[in-house]
Amino acid sequence: xxxxxxxxxxxxxxxxxxxxxxxxxxxxxxxxxxxxxxxxxxxxxxxxxxxxxxxxxxxxxxxxxxxxxxxxxxxxxxxxxxxxxxxxxxxxxxxxxxxxxxxxxxxxxxxxxxxxxxxxxxxxxxxxxxxxxxxxxxxxxxxxxxxxxxxxxxxxxxxxxxxxxxxxxxxxxxxxxxxxxxxxxxxxxxxxxxxxxxxxxxxxxxxxxxxxxxxxxxxxxxxxxxxxxxxxxxxxxxxxxxxxxxxx
Numbered sequence: 001x002x003x004x005x006x007x008x009x010x011x012x013x014x015x016x017x018x019x020x021x022x023x024x025x026x027x028x029x030x031x032x033x034x035x036x037x038x039x040x041x042x043x044x045x046x047x048x049x050x051x052x053x054x055x056x057x058x059x060x061x062x063x064x065x066x067x068x069x070x071x072x073x074x075x076x077x078x079x080x081x082x083x084x085x086x087x088x089x090x091x092x093x094x095x096x097x098x099x100x101x102x103x104x105x106x107x108x109x110x111x112x113x114x115x116x117x118x119x120x121x122x123x124x125x126x127x128x129x130x131x132x133x134x135x136x137x138x139x140x141x142x143x144x145x146x147x148x149x150x151x152x153x154x155x156x157x158x159x160x161x162x163x164x165x166x167x168x169x170x171x172x173x174x175x176x177x178x179x180x181x182x183x184x185x186x187x188x189x190x191x192x193x194x195x196x197x198x199x200x201x202x203x204x205x206x207x208x209x210x211x212x213x214x215x216x217x218x219x220x221x222x223x224x225x226x227x228x229x230x231x232x233x234x235x236x237x238x239x240x241x242x243x244x245x246x247x248x
Contacts, residue, residue: 002061005072006239008045008052010037010061014080018062019091025181026101026155033058033174034183036085038065039210040224041163043231054167062088066207067229071236086188086198089158092181096156097124104149104179107135107160108189116193130154135161142173150178157182160189 001012013021018034025032035041035058042065045052055061062083063069072079096103105113113134120127130152133145149157157179159166166184174182190196198204199212210225 003072003077005068005075005077006235008037008042008061009056010063010068010072010077010079012077012079013060013062013083015083015088015091018060018083018088019095021060022088022092022156022181023095023099026095026099029180031174031179032060032181033170034060034062034181035167036062036064036083036088036184036186037068039067039232040228042068043228043235044163046231046235048164050171051164051167054164054171057171066205066209067232070207071232074236075239084204085183085185086191089183089185089188089192092156092183093120093124093127097127100128101155102128102130102153104130104152104154104157105132105160105189106145106149106157107166107185108193108195109136110134112190112193112195115195116189119192119194135159142169146173146176150176154179156180158185158188159183160185160187162186 002009003012021032022034024030035055037055041051041055045055063072063079064083064085066082069079069082093103095101105117107113108116113132117129117132131148131154133148137145157177159169159182161169161184163186170182170184187196191198197216199209203209203212210229214225
């Protein structure tokens with residue numbers, strides 16, 4: 001079921017419901033593009049039309065961020081739960097190992113990518129990768145990379161590149177990739193590699209992963225989260241003052 005959250009469509013799906021749709025996509029070879037929506041992406045969509053168009057054209061706009069969950073519920077949108085992109089990716093990899101589907105990783109640095117692939121192979125010995133490629137390339141390289149992915153016969157593609165780069169890549173090439181299920185995972189490949197640690201479960205549940213990231217990398221992350229979190233608060237305040245709140 002799709003709902004509207006302050007002008008942005010979101011899909012009210014649990015992790016299990018999302019996984020079922022992904023599995024069906026790979027089984028039937030039906031194209032399915034999945035975007036994970038968090039606070040930062042929501043804020044940047046407000047003044048970036050290209051990003052807004054890229055996100056809203058996706059087949060699934062999943063809620064990946066407790067800030068979105070809490071705010072949507074405040075405005076009467078019954079989001080069942082948060083669907084973290086990393087959790088979903090790991091669940092899909094388990095399905096791939098069980099049912100013989102082949103994933104493709106695109107993103108991260110070469111060293112991080114190789115470590116992530118090694119870790120996944122160790123966890124799922126039955127899993128076969130269709131291929132993998134780091135995320136550092138020039139625009140002129142894109143046609144060749146798209147061709148490699150298409151020829152690999154991958155069943156699912158995980159793109160670990162920052163926003164809006166991955167969204168722009170998919171806007172240009174999604175129809176030429178020949179992959180059933182495509183998902184942007186941001187830093188998910190870094191997490192699989194052990195290069196980035198996730199917040200403790202209790203911090204995830206209370207929407208405090210941003211604070212954990214600031215503690216991990218204060219010099220790089222504080223400005224990013226200060227900007228997006230304050231921007232999100234301003235958007236919500238304006239909507240509340242404008243009378244857009246509905247009873248849950």
